[in-house]
Amino acid sequence: MLIRPARLRDAADLPAIEKSAAQLYGSAADLAWLADGPLIAQAEHESRILQQSVWVAEADNGILTGFISTEIFGTELHLWELSVHADWQRRGIATLLIDSAYRHAITQGLSALTLTTFSDLAWCAPAYAKRGFEQLPQPGPRLQDTLDAEALHGLPPERRIAMRLPVARVTAPR
Template sequence: MLIRPARLTDAADLPAIEKSAAQLYSGAAGLAWLADGPLIAQAAHESRILQQSVWVAETDEGVLTGFISTEIVDTELHIWELSVHMDWQRRGIGGLLMASAYQHALAQGLSALTLTTFSDVAWCAPAYARLGFQQLLQPGQRLQETLDAEALHGLPPGRRIAMRLPMGMFTQRH
């Protein structure tokens, strides 16, 4: 599996990967609606690709199987989306994508990776904790604003948390 920076031509394929990955939520209590929920717009993908903050996983045959979309905010790299196509899940692709984002943050001299996620869904907070992310009990203004915006879009605030991974704390599992 090749992990590489996304190209503008990849942007058209990313919503289908996100849609496929979201099917996991169809069996999650109270979250089934996310399987058919809104996706990141292609224009937003293109914008982040131009910022060189999106990486894709690609097979030897050129099939995109996953992506991670990030953005540098102050001294941290925020992860907006990590999606792996359902046909390719549970093969370590998400970890490889996360490792690419981590290496990018390290090379840029950033202090940490951040994200927001579900606290009680196995492939969310517990999986990120295994990589070294820690829940922020006081997320700070930027991450609290992200959580508040998610709540306005229907994500249950009691189930959402902010997490942070300081540089030097990444634990990649294979």
């Protein structure tokens, strides 16, 4: 699996990956509506791709199987979306995509990765916790604003949390 920076032409394929990944919510209590919910607009994907903050997973046959979309806020890299096509889930692709964002944070001298997610779904907070993310009991203004905006869009605030993964500083050998 090749993980690479997204190209503008990839933006057209990302909504279908997001839509496929969202089918997981079809079996989640009170969240089935997310399976058919709104997707990130192609223009927004293009904007983040131009900011060099989107990475894609590409199979040997050239098919895109997943993506991660991020944005830098101050000294933190926020993960807006991590989606892996349903046909490719449970193969470690999400981990590879998170690793690419983490390496980017290191090269940019950032202090952490952040995200908001569901606290109670196995593929959400528990999966991120296994990768070292920790829940923020007091998210701070930026992440609280994100959680508030999600609530306005119908996501249940009692099930949403903010998480953070500190970035270890890599120093050159002496």
